Each structure stands twice: as structure tokens, then as C-alpha cells.
């Protein structure tokens with residue numbers, strides 16, 4: 001077992017890294033960041049080498065995220081719209097057909113003097129007809145009638161003092177006693193119901209968002225799992241020549257990051273297109289209700305939140321996959 | 333450089349691939365590891381590169397007890413051991429240059445450093461003009477030389493080669509051996525597993541012979 005003696009020879013590797021001073025440390029940090037940046041864009045390049053597969057994965061993520069994001073925006077819009085109606089309990093009084101204009105204006109005047117009433121809108125039969133034909137599209141049909149079928153309507157806005165449903169009921173009963181009134185209708189219940197509905201919807205959207213986020217995790221996780229399987233040989237080789245787990249993990253994590261970001265961008269585009277698509281009919285609908293309401297676009301803050309969440313989900317999804325599957329791959 | 337002391341390796345399943353092996357390979361020494369198929373040559377090299385761990389005894393590499401190296405420490409150990417595989421283990425979707433550069437990229441070298449060293453390594457194995465090609469377009473001998481360039485590019489003090497001339501004709505085999513001798517001359521320890529008896533006997537180096545997991549012969553070099 002004697003080894004032959006040779007002239008003093010220094011193993012070459014020992015000459016390396018012997019002079020790590022402050023300067024070396026700074027350069028080390030510099031190359032460390034550079035290396036991260038390179039891997040970051042290397043991962044992007046890898047995704048672009050398979051554009052179709054990348055697009056499909058990103059699109060799945062995008063659609064999954066667009067759904068809750070879009071619904072959330074619509075809900076926000078609706079809540080904004082209905083906040084105007086918060087104190088807008090109104091009672092519509094439909095007057096009998098045989099009541100003439102003089103009688104109805106007299107009634108309106110009389111009601112306006114009451115303490116419980118802050119305001120009375122007077123909608124004459126002609127006004128009602130005009131609006132109805134303008135907005136309903138049944139104009140021609142109405143013109144064919146000899147007589148205006150619409151009644152005079154007095155819209156009664158209760159005063160602030162009327163703030164309980166009992167008081168409202170009392171006012172309603174009182175208004176019904178007027179002989180000119182054919183029908184007195186309270187427009188409050190549906191607002192309350194709408195609120196309850198919006199509340200439920202809001203929770204529903206959160207549940208949906210959670211489930212779809214989970215779906216995004218699974219989609220990214222599965223994509224990364226396949227990528228790991230496809231590059232099994234490469235991983236083994238890198239491990240054999242001294243690649244650390246962190247080094248091997250990095251491109252996959254960055255790939256997850258990019259998938260998430262692309263998915264987020266696609267979700268953003270989908271939501272914007274959908275909102276644009278809805279703009280026209282919503283505007284029309286708002287006009288029907290005499291509202292100046294306009295559909296709000298996706299806000300900047302929401303865009304930021306959407307992209308951040310998407311990116312984090314992508315990163316997390318790949319992190320889970322990488323942690324689960326990279327350990328199994330060892331050279332033999 | 334390498335010291336085996338009563339080392340045994342039992343694979344899960346119970347097969348004893350190495351049985352009570354003891355030897356020492358000095359720094360800067362070159363030796364052949366030979367024996368019949370299944371004698372345990374690859375297993376012995378795997379113990380040194382920590383691809384497998386021994387079940388009994390101990391293995392020292394460069395003075396370090398391998399049993400003390402944790403999972404996290406393995407990559408750093410492997411950076412000091414250049415391994416050349418019979419099946420080359422090249423990445424076929426990367427150029428020759430990128431394949432050879434991989435150990436330096438892993439170790440976090442700067443671009444200029446990588447460029448300089450890869451070209452130096454390729455020059456040594458005579459493949460400088462093929463750096464932009466993909467390994468699939470190279471002959472078996474050329475691929476083997478790419479593998480050698482990759483193993484030496486970060487200048488490890490120890491080189492292991494498992495059947496490096498396995499599928500090569502005698503002429504090419506001698507060329508490959510000449511490359512190893514060059515590294516040995518500048519102070520690298522080299523351990524080559526091979527059953528190419530005629531080639532081994534034509535060269536003046538120490539031979540370790542394995543038989544069914546036992547070291548049955550340790551013939552010193554003729555120099």
C-alpha cells in the first residue's frame with residue numbers, strides 16, 4: 001500500500017479561494033445577485049421555449065383568478081351603486097285614473113306640508129308616458145292606444161324622523177287612507193333584501209376565490225412536477241457535479257413565479273375585457289333607472305393585489321412541488 | 333488523498349458489494365481499479381463521491397471522514413471530486429461549452445472566469461473548436477473528452493473515472509489515458525476503474541484488483 005513518492009505537488013484546487021478578503025466578499029455578493037438574476041431570466045427563457053404549453057398553463061391560472069376578481073369588481077360596483085340608496089326609502093303613490101291634475105297637485109301640496117314627509121316628486125301622466133315610451137321601447141305600441149294608461153304617481157320621500165319600520169308602516173297606512181290613492185307601495189324591502197344578498201354574494205366570492213386559489217396551487221404544482229420529471233436526468237447530473245438543492249430548486253421556483261405573473265396578467269386582461277363588454281348594457285340599464293351610474297374599471301390597487309396574489313400563488317405552488325419531488329431524485 | 337479502512341458496503345437487499353477494503357491513495361498518485369464485472373469497482377468509486385455511503389469501516393478523502401459529511405455538505409464534497417462516467421452523463425440540450433461550464437456555474441464563478449477556465453479545459457482535451465456544438469453531434473470519444481473537461485474544469489484535487497475507455501478503440505483509449513496522465517503530472521490524484529487489462533498493463537501505474545468485493549491484489553507502479 002505504499003504510494004510512490006513524488007516531488008512536492010500542490011493539489012491545484014487549494015490555490016483557489018485562498019484570498020477571500022473584503023473585496024472578494026463584495027464581488028461574491030455581486031456574482032450571487034447576478035446568478036439569481038440570470039436564473040430568473042433563464043427560467044423565463046425556458047418557458048418561452050414552449051410558448052404554447054406556457055400559455056395554456058398561464059391561461060388556466062388566468063381564468064381561475066379572473067372569475068373571483070371579476071365578480072369582486074362587479075360586487076364593488078353594485079355596493080357603490082346601492083350605497084346611494086341607503087336612506088332612500090320611498091313610497092310610491094299610484095293615483096286613481098279618474099283623479100285629474102288639479103286634484104293630484106293639491107294632494108301633493110298637502111302631503112308636502114306634513115312633518116313626516118321631506119319631499120314629494122310629482123310625476124304627471126304625460127311625463128310618465130313620455131319616459132316610458134322613451135326608455136321601454138314600447139313607444140309605438142303606446143301611441144296606438146287612444147288613452148294614456150299610466151296613472152299619476154307621487155313619490156313620497158319620508159323625512160329623517162321616520163327611521164323605523166314601524167313608523168314607515170304607520171305613514172304607509174296613513175297615506176293609503178287618502179281617497180285619491182289607488183295603490184301605495186313601499187320600496188324599501190327590496191333594498192334590504194338586496195343588501196342581504198350582496199353580503200351573501202360577497203362571502204360566496206371569497207369562498208370561490210379560496211377554492212380557485214387552491215386550484216391555481218395545484219395547477220402550478222402539477223406543471224412544475226412534470227417539469228421536474230422531464231428534467232430528471234439533468235437534476236441527477238447537476239447533483240453529481242456538486243449542485244446544491246438550492247441551486248436546483250431555483251429555476252423551478254422562478255418558473256412558478258413567472259407562471260403566476262403571466263396568469264395574473266391574463267386574469268387582468270380578461271376582467272378588463274369583460275367589464276368593457278358589460279359597460280354598454282350597464283349604462284343603458286342605469287339610464288332606465290335615471291342613474292348616472294357608470295361601471296368602474298378595475299382599480300389600480302386591485303390590479304396590484306391581483307398580480308401579487310397570482311405571483312405568490314405561482315411561487316408557492318412550485319415551492320410545494322419542488323419540496324415534495326426534488327428529494328426523490330438522487331443519483332445512483 | 334483517499335484512505336479506505338476496513339470498509340464494507342452492503343446494499344439494501346443484503347448484497348455485500350465491498351468487503352473489508354483497506355488501501356491508501358497518495359496525493360498526486362494515479363492508480364487503476366480492476367476486477368471482473370460485478371466485482372465492486374463502481375461501488376468503490378461511488379463511496380468516494382458520496383453517491384453511496386459505506387456500511388462499515390471508514391473512508392477518508394483529503395483527510396475528511398466522509399461519514400461526517402451531512403446531506404447538505406455532499407455538494408461541496410463533490411466539487412472537490414471530478415467524476416467521469418462511462419455513459420458520459422452530458423446534457424444534450426446544451427452546447428459543449430455550457431456542459432463544461434456547469435460546475436463553474438454551480439460554484440458561482442464570474443462570467444469571465446468561466447469563459448477562461450472552460451476554454452482552458454477544452455483546450456486540454458483538444459475540443460476547443462467544438463465548443464459551440466451539441467454533444468449529440470460528437471463521437472463517443474469526443475463525448476468522453478467533454479466529460480473529462482467538465483470533471484477537471486474546476487480543478488479538483490481528485491479525479492475518478494468509471495470505465496472511461498469502455499466503448500473506445502485502443503487508439504482512442506490511449507489518447508484518453510494520455511489526458512489523465514497529464515493531469516496526474518500537475519498533481520491531481522487519479523483513480524480509474526477499468527477492466528481493459530491490456531491497456532492497464534501497458535501503463536506503469538499501480539493496480540488495485542477487486543474480486544467479489546474483496547481487494548485481492550495491490551500491485552505498485554513500475555516507475
Ligand SMILES: Nc1ncnc2c1ncn2[C@@H]1O[C@H](COP(=O)(O)OP(=O)(O)OP(=O)(O)O)[C@@H](O)[C@H]1O
Nearest residue numbers: 343344345347349368369370371372373374375376
Ligand atoms: N444499488 C444497488 N443495489 C443492490 N445491488 C447493487 C447496487 N449497485 C450495485 N449492486 C451490486 O453490487 C455488485 C457490484 O456492483 P458494481 O457496479 O460495483 O460492479 P462493477 O465492478 O462496477 O461491475 P462492472 O464492471 O460490470 O461495472 C454487483 O453485483 C451489483 O449487482
Ligand SMILES: [Mg+2]
Nearest residue numbers: 373374375494
Ligand atoms: Mg461498474
